[in-house]
Amino acid sequence: PARAKETLPDSKERMAAADAELAVLTKERDTIVASSAYEVAYGVSEGTPVNARVQKRGEPDKPGDEVPRRFLEVLGGDEVSQPAAGSGRRELAEWLTRPSNPLTARVFVNRVWQWHFGRGLVATSSDFGTRGELPSHPELLDWLAARFMKTGWDVKSLHRTIMLSRTYQLSSDDHEGNLQRDPTNVLLWRFSRQALDAESIRDSILAVSGMLDPTVPREHPFPPVDQWAFTIHQPFYATYDSQHRSVYLMLQRNRRHPFLSAFDAADPNQSVAERLPTITPTQSLYLMNSPFVHQASAAFASLLIKDEGNPEARIRKALQLANGRPPESADIAEAMEFLRDYQSRLQAIAASGHDPEAEAWSAFARVVLTSNAFLFVD
Known part of the structure; x- marks a missing residue:
């Protein structure tokens, strides 16, 4: 007992120091929570499977008979392991990307090709079945899909492979003989001229200005x-100014969005596999009269x-x-x-x-x- 009494003051000092340190850490935690260091976003969380x-x-x-949880079997292929707990989303993703199923890689590669060239190797990018069109270059599609899977589904490597190819770097100039034989450029003898999509037009105007x-x-x-x-x-409408890239705009x-919808942005109410670009008077009038374009032009001039x-x-x-x-000398x-x-005209009436x-x-x-040189990719 005498020995315990001797060590008691030392224990009190250590407890007091620990309490003081805990108070400091608690204050730091409350400050971090109050400053909203982590943004809140809607997401999907795991629930209890039933x-x-x-x-x-x-x-x-x-309610009638109970239906046990299972994956689709009518499509054939390898069976999917049934998880005892959890939603099974991970198992489904692993089943879709398994090495014995090249379809997922082929569809993905075709979408990336369509993004770069305006037309996929399979024109019906959402239908690789019997009712879809046959690939224009089947060996190329298979090679890209196999390489994509071999590189661990590396999207950057896929982009790099396509963009460093001679096909991507071809000019959009016409050739009379080729134009007669292949007017729609299915055989990729030149680069097909494309209009920038709505988001790229807006982002480019912001960046250049x-x-x-x-x-x-x-x-x-x-x-x-x-x-x-x-x-x-009385639905919710978010009206706010933003000079960030279009990918950060709120989608309603x-x-x-008036600018994006005028230039054929995807309809958020449905799945859009391919955007069909248009050239309308509304687009020209918007570019001539839009306060956004006038503001960007003034900033660019300044x-x-x-x-x-x-x-x-x-x-x-x-x-x-x-x-x-x-630019060329003529420009x-x-x-x-x-x-x-x-x-000179402004000085006369200024x-x-x-x-x-x-x-x-x-x-x-x-x-x-x-100008067309700004709005189109040659």
Whole structure:
């Protein structure tokens, strides 16, 4: 007992130090939680698996026989191991990507090819069955699928393989003999000219004009669950300005983005295997009159005026940034003539508070950002 009394003060000091350290750590934890270090997002979580029951006449309040959980067997192939617990999503994914099933890899490779060339090796990208079209280059499709699986489903390696190929690097120039034999370019004797998709057009305008926000975006302006009061007649609409890439925009099924919908963005209400590009007057009118395009043009012009003092150097930089290639002498001469004519007209009618030079360069920037050279990939 005497010895215990001697060590008791030391134990109290250690307990006090531990309590103080715990208080500091607790305060740090509360600070981290209060600062929302982790964003909240909707996701899928594992639940307790249960067997379904046959609903008599389709009525949920009249359950019938119990149906044990199983995977589809009518499609044939290897059997899927039935998990004792869990949803079975992992087992299904492993079954779809098993080495003895090249179909998944072939479909994936075909979608990537379609993304780069505008048309898949199998034109019916969502139908590889008997009702779909046969592949135009079956050996190439099989080779790419086999290589894709061999590299561990490495998507970057697949992109690199396609983009470093001679086929991808071909020009889009026509050849009279080839055009007569293969007008739709099924045999890939040239690169088919493609229009940029809606997201790429918007992102390119933001990037070239210097307006693109490269920071990590915050959460979407969606109200908390306890504040929901939406009805079919008063749905939720998220209206907010964003200069981040289009992939970060909030997708609303009941109210599509005006810019993206005008340029054939995918309909979020259905599965879209292939976008069908259109050329409509609405697109031209949007590019000419949209406040977004005018704002980007003014920002682009300000960037050119600030960085380059020589008009020819400004033109060269503008066309290089927008088109990704050095401009030709004829392009520079035509741009110089446009700027002189536009600025002289503005000076003749300019009111107070206007800057003819800035407005002329803004108009030139708008021409560049709405040109076919900017909107199409050759």
